[in-house]
Amino acid sequence: xxxxxxxxxxxxxxxxxxxxxxxxxxxxxxxxxxxxxxxxxxxxxxxxxxxxxxxxxxxxxxxxxxxxxxxxxxxxxxxxxxxxxxxxxxxxxxxxxxxxxxxxxxxxxxxx
Amino acid sequence: xxxxxxxxxxxxxxxxxxxxxxxxxxxxxxxxxxxxxxxxxxxxxxxxxxxxxxxxxxxxxxxxxxxxxxxxxxxxxxxxxxxxxxxxxxxxxxxxxxxxxxxxxxxxxxxxxxx
Numbered sequence: 001x002x003x004x005x006x007x008x009x010x011x012x013x014x015x016x017x018x019x020x021x022x023x024x025x026x027x028x029x030x031x032x033x034x035x036x037x038x039x040x041x042x043x044x045x046x047x048x049x050x051x052x053x054x055x056x057x058x059x060x061x062x063x064x065x066x067x068x069x070x071x072x073x074x075x076x077x078x079x080x081x082x083x084x085x086x087x088x089x090x091x092x093x094x095x096x097x098x099x100x101x102x103x104x105x106x107x108x109x110x111x112x
Numbered sequence: 113x114x115x116x117x118x119x120x121x122x123x124x125x126x127x128x129x130x131x132x133x134x135x136x137x138x139x140x141x142x143x144x145x146x147x148x149x150x151x152x153x154x155x156x157x158x159x160x161x162x163x164x165x166x167x168x169x170x171x172x173x174x175x176x177x178x179x180x181x182x183x184x185x186x187x188x189x190x191x192x193x194x195x196x197x198x199x200x201x202x203x204x205x206x207x208x209x210x211x212x213x214x215x216x217x218x219x220x221x222x223x224x225x226x227x
Binding site: 003031033035040041042043044045048088090092098099100101102103104105 | 116145147152153154155156157160168170200202204214215216217218219220221223
């Protein structure tokens with residue numbers, strides 16, 4: 001399968017704690033993207049990391065990519081109740097306009 | 113600046129019927145992709161339209177077809193509906209000129225229930 005696989009499937013933490021979710025994949029990629037989805041609605045793009053990058057930051061988000069291990073992690077620091085959502089990694093296998101390949105996601109619950 | 117819009121928001125159909133879903137891309141975007149998301153799953157790519165032609169297609173049967181209009185809006189048509197077609201249908205837009213094709217902007221989706 002070319003899709004990414006997120007781990008864990010579900011995660012429950014207290015507000016203020018950090019949340020870490022992982023994505024593993026089996027094929028080579030051009031880039032990897034993380035998306036958030038609230039309550040079965042549309043997806044919101046969070047961050048994109050290219051295959052030649054190792055780490056990127058955006059606000060409270062930190063993404064790492066290890067192409068040798070074919071894995072990525074998304075860290076959300078100082079989580080808030082509003083971070084409660086499903087998080088998906090999406091693989092772009094080739095450059096250009098190739099479609100995104102999504103995993104099944106991690107359901108994050110942040111308890112106030 | 114309007115984002116990606118989709119209509120209708122919800123739809124109930126019976127097996128064997130046909131359905132048409134609509135999508136208007138984000139302003140300045142000319143490429144529209146459609147995804148199907150079953151409950152508890154990630155989105156799966158159906159097809160992509162650019163310059164009014166289907167450019168790429170995922171592993172979906174011919175019952176799924178689409179169209180793109182000169183104003184870049186798009187329709188997804190599903191014929192002979194099956195119970196398994198019940199899902200959230202997401203439209204995403206992008207553009208090689210408006211910041212590249214790498215980031216896709218998603219609409220809120222149309223939730224289709226087939227009874």
